[in-house]
Amino acid sequence: MELIAEHPVLDASCFKRGEKVEFTFDGRSMDGYEGAPIAVSLHANGIRVYRETPEMKRARGFFCAIGKCSSCFMVVDGVPNVRTCVTPLRAGMRVETQHGRGRAAITAMLSE
Amino acid sequence: MTDISTDILVVGGGPAGLSAASEAASYGARVLIVESDLQLGGQLVKQTHKFFGSRDEYAGTRGYKIADILLSEIKENEQNVKVMINTTVTGYYSEDRTFTAMSGEESYMCIRAQRAIVAAGASERLIPFPNNDLPGVYGAGAVQTLMNVYGVVPGKRVLMVGAGNIGLIVSYQLMQAGVEVAAVVEAMPKIGGYWVHAAKIRRLGVPILLRHSIKEAVGERVVEGAVIMELDDKFAPTGQELRMDCDVICMAVGLSPTTEILSQAGCRMKYVPELCGLVAERDRAMRTSNPDFWSAGDATGIEEASAAMVEGRIAGLCAADSLGLPVKMTKLDEYWTRLDHLRAGEVGSKIRAGIDKVYRDKWEVRLDG
Numbered sequence: 001m002e003l004i005a006e007h008p009v010l011d012a013s014c015f016k017r018g019e020k021v022e023f024t025f026d027g028r029s030m031d032g033y034e035g036a037p038i039a040v041s042l043h044a045n046g047i048r049v050y051r052e053t054p055e056m057k058r059a060r061g062f063f064c065a066i067g068k069c070s071s072c073f074m075v076v077d078g079v080p081n082v083r084t085c086v087t088p089l090r091a092g093m094r095v096e097t098q099h100g101r102g103r104a105a106i107t108a109m110l111s112e
Numbered sequence: 113m114t115d116i117s118t119d120i121l122v123v124g125g126g127p128a129g130l131s132a133a134s135e136a137a138s139y140g141a142r143v144l145i146v147e148s149d150l151q152l153g154g155q156l157v158k159q160t161h162k163f164f165g166s167r168d169e170y171a172g173t174r175g176y177k178i179a180d181i182l183l184s185e186i187k188e189n190e191q192n193v194k195v196m197i198n199t200t201v202t203g204y205y206s207e208d209r210t211f212t213a214m215s216g217e218e219s220y221m222c223i224r225a226q227r228a229i230v231a232a233g234a235s236e237r238l239i240p241f242p243n244n245d246l247p248g249v250y251g252a253g254a255v256q257t258l259m260n261v262y263g264v265v266p267g268k269r270v271l272m273v274g275a276g277n278i279g280l281i282v283s284y285q286l287m288q289a290g291v292e293v294a295a296v297v298e299a300m301p302k303i304g305g306y307w308v309h310a311a312k313i314r315r316l317g318v319p320i321l322l323r324h325s326i327k328e329a330v331g332e333r334v335v336e337g338a339v340i341m342e343l344d345d346k347f348a349p350t351g352q353e354l355r356m357d358c359d360v361i362c363m364a365v366g367l368s369p370t371t372e373i374l375s376q377a378g379c380r381m382k383y384v385p386e387l388c389g390l391v392a393e394r395d396r397a398m399r400t401s402n403p404d405f406w407s408a409g410d411a412t413g414i415e416e417a418s419a420a421m422v423e424g425r426i427a428g429l430c431a432a433d434s435l436g437l438p439v440k441m442t443k444l445d446e447y448w449t450r451l452d453h454l455r456a457g458e459v460g461s462k463i464r465a466g467i468d469k470v471y472r473d474k475w476e477v478r479l480d481g
Contacts, residue, residue, distance in 0.1 A: 002265040004289050009160045009174065015263030016151070036262050037150065044264045048247040048334045059333045061247025065254035067148050067200065068235045068370075071245075082217050085254075086198060088150055 001031060001044040021091035038084035038095055039065070039072045050074050050084060051098035074098045114221040118144040118194070120431050121211060121225035123201045123373060126154020127417040128409025128424035129231035130182040135428030136229075137192035139437045144223065145186075145193065146213055148200040152186070153179035154233055156417060158256035160288070161281055164306070165418035168450050175417070176260075182421075204228075204376045209404065211373075227404055227434060229427045230374050231420075234367035234388075234410040239273070242328040248335025252282045252364040259289040267360035271338045272296040273326050277305035279364030283313045286362075294358050297324040297340050299347060327353060329361055367414045374411070377402045386466025387413025393470045396448070397430035398423055401475055406431050413466055422451045 004015075018034035025047055032041030039050065039062050049059040050072045063071035067086035076082040077094050080102025084095070120136050122129045125147030133143045151157060159175020170178045186193055199215040201223075211223040236251030238244060250258075250266065252274075258264045270291055272283045275298035283293045293313070301323055303310045310320060323343045330337040338361055342352035368389040375381055379392040379400035392400040392407050399406050406427035409420035426447045433439045455463055 004259060004263045004265055006290070007263075008288055010260065010263070012263070014176070016261055017263065033262075035150070040258060040262045040264055043258060043266070044262075050247070058245055059247055060245060061334070062250055062254055062258075063238075064236050064251050065257040066235070076217075079217065085257075086149060087217060088198070 002046060003044060019091075021089065023089060023091070023093040023095060025095045026097055032089045034090060035088045037065075038074070038076065038082075038087050038089050038093070040085070041089045042084070042095070049097065052100070054100040073102070075102060080104060114219075115224070116144065116221060117224040118142050119226050119435055120144070120428075121146065121201075121223055121228045122231060123228065124154065124231040124233055124409070124411070125149075125152040125195065125197070126231060126233050126409060126420070127156055127178070127182065128233075128411070128420040128427075129154070129229070130179075130186060131421045131424030132229045132231060132406075132408055132428035132431070133193055133424075134182070134185040134189055135425045136432040137186075137189035137428075139429075139432040139439045141192065141432045141435055141437055143193050144225070145195045146199050146201050146223070147195065147197045150198055152183060152195065152197065154417075155253060155256075156182070158253065158260045159281075159417075160260055160285055163416075163418065165416060165454055166450065169418035169421055169454070171418070178417070201232075201373055204373055206377060206402075227406070227431045228373075228377075229406045229408060229424075229431055230371070230392075230411050231407070231409045231424060231427075232370040232373065232411045234369050234414055236363065237366045237368055238363055239326075239365050241326050243331065243335075244329060246329050246331050246335050247333070248331065248359055249329055249361045249363065252278050252362055255282060255360065255362050256285065259291075260285060265289065265291065266362075267291060267358070269294050269358045270360040270362050271326070271340070271356055271358040272362045272364060274298060274364035274366070275300075275303045275305060275310065275320055275322070276364060276366070277309060279362075280305040280309035280313060282362060282364060283318060284309065284316075287313070287316055287318075293318045294356050295340070296320045297326060298322050299325040299343055301345075326361065330355070335359055335361055367410065369411050369413060371407075371411055374400060374402075374405060374407060377405050379405055379407075382470050384413065384466045384469050386462045387470070389414075391470055393472050395472050395475065396426075396444070397433075398427040399430060399434075401472075403434075413463065413470075415463055416454070419451060419454050419463075422447050422454070426451075
């Protein structure tokens with residue numbers, strides 16, 4: 001992971017890092033820290049493209065990191081349009097690039 | 113759908129919201145803080161530099177340590193303070209004084225509150241240029257989140273857009289994290305931030321290019337570089353351009369107050385350029401034209417965290433007072449002295465001019481009060 005090794009002000013205990021867990025991005029297995037935002041965990045793995053826009057098929061990624069701009073929407077465990085910059089990573093999460101608007105699975109809606 | 117009720121709802125758990133909550137709770141008000149991020153502290157948790165301002169507002173202390181101080185004060189009042197993180201207030205229904213909120217992505221709730229203090233902070237501005245949507249064009253706050261909160265390297269080489277305090281400070285923080293800063297570009301003919309912050313990065317050899325702006329971001333799927341351009345006195349391109357290699361373009365071009373909930377509550381709003389956007393009119397109590405609503409911090413106009421904390425105290429004190437709780441109203445004069453002190457002199461002239469446009473001694477017509 002692309003992590004800061006040395007810092008003149010912050011030591012490793014300052015960084016918010018939970019247990020090391022595994023998750024998948026488009027089927028690839030990756031490491032991350034539980035509780036850190038999904039978008040941050042992907043960035044640590046060198047992933048910068050999180051979705052593709054519906055009309056122009058433009059790549060989109062991280063931007064505001066405070067859940068306000070919708071740039072980092074992804075499909076997480078089958079749920080589309082998840083604000084990955086404010087959604088904490090959990091072990092075994094299935095994170096996928098969102099292509100277009102994203103559709104909720106009918107079964108997911110029925111189980112609510 | 114869950115139902116929650118509280119005396120005072122505080123929207124936002126940053127410096128203003130935490131100060132407001134502690135203040136109100138210390139007089140016995142039941143307070144609920146709703147924070148959209150995964151932790152409390154707002155932008156303070158990302159600030160590794162020592163603050164300026166005055167001793168009362170922890171000048172000389174690093175930002176993230178000020179967050180710890182505010183959180184310990186919340187803990188002292190914990191019998192009266194409830195906190196919900198990863199939860200966003202999404203709407204207000206005035207007829208039954210009910211707020212709607214979303215926790216995580218799929219769980220919704222109603223919050224009934226007698227009073228609300230809106231300390232929702234601000235959002236990053238973006239300027240138009242070709243490819244400004246490419247991954248790698250990041251807000252300065254986002255870059256700070258990556259490196260200072262989670263210890264993730266944001267990139268290898270960064271172009272900083274904007275030489276205000278945020279652009280200068282984040283440039284220095286990038287270098288502390290081991291990231292190269294290619295240059296800082298600033299469209300204005302002078303550096304907007306404090307000289308001391310500019311001096312720190314100039315000493316480390318980073319060029320600060322005044323009268324320069326970004327022309328376009330370069331890259332197919334992610335940022336691979338940028339073209340910067342020189343501007344003349346009227347901010348028109350001179351034709352001088354330079355292509356730079358970088359994998360991050362960091363935008364530090366200002367912030368806009370987050371005020372949707374105040375607009376929805378019918379608070380009288382005004383666009384004030386000096387305060388960086390649409391903000392609510394307010395009185396000495398930080399109360400808005402809707403008598404159930406107070407506002408504090410960047411949501412009332414973009415300023416420093418020091419002022420946000422004092423505004424929060426004022427809003428918390430006065431909201432508690434409005435509930436009939438026995439508060440020390442002499443505190444109000446003390447807080448205003450502290451605010452005036454922070455806003456004194458030439459650096460505070462813009463903010464003072466802005467506040468003059470939205471400050472009301474009294475309200476002619478109250479909405480329903």
